[in-house]
Amino acid sequence: xxxxxxxxxxxxxxxxxxxxxxxxxxxxxxxxxxxxxxxxxxxxxxxxxxxxxxxxxxxxxxxxxxxxxxxxxxxxxxxxxxxxxxxxxxxxxxxxxxxxxxxxxxxxxxxxxxxxxxxxxxxxxxxxxxxxxxxxxxxxxxxxxxxxx
Numbered sequence: 484x485x486x487x488x489x490x491x492x493x494x495x496x497x498x499x500x501x502x503x504x505x506x507x508x509x510x511x512x513x514x515x516x517x518x519x520x521x522x523x524x525x526x527x528x529x530x531x532x533x534x535x536x537x538x539x540x541x542x543x544x545x546x547x548x549x550x551x552x553x554x555x556x557x558x559x560x561x562x563x564x565x566x567x568x569x570x571x572x573x574x575x576x577x578x579x580x581x582x583x584x585x586x587x588x589x590x591x592x593x594x595x596x597x598x599x600x601x602x603x604x605x606x607x608x609x610x611x612x613x614x615x616x617x618x619x620x621x622x623x624x625x626x627x628x629x630x631x632x
Contacts, residue, residue, distance in 0.1 A: 547628075554624050561617045568610045575603040 582599050 550624060550628070554621075557620055557624075561613070561620075564613055565610075568606070568613060571606055572603075572610065575599070575606050579603055 578599050586593070
């Protein structure tokens with residue numbers, strides 16, 4: 484029986500030591516690891532810079548999407564105008580051909596021919612001016628994009 488009593492005494496002593504050590508661990512303040520704290524601060528700074536860069540990129544993308552939408556609308560309007568001018572030019576060419584044929588048959592109408600040719604010249608001038616205006620619009624939009632790049 485002494486073995487049991489001795490064994491019991493040893494177990495009680497071990498449990499007391501464990502209890503004392505556990506109390507020491509929970510009551511002692513945990514010392515922060517300076518290296519880990521420094522690494523954490525570096526990661527936070529890096530993360531903040533990445534977030535800021537991402538926000539700047541998103542803002543730039545939104546500005547570019549707005550410009551693309553505006554240019555697309557302009558191009559659609561110019562395309563519509565060009566189609567209209569092409570139709571007018573086609574009609575003028577057809578009329579001009581008919582007038583030349585009438586003149587070749589000596590049916591007269593020199594004044595009508597002159598008026599028609601003048602109208603065709605005016606239409607060509609209008610088409611040229613529309614093309615120049617379109618080029619100016621495109622160049623005015625491209626210039627800031629080139630400067631940003």
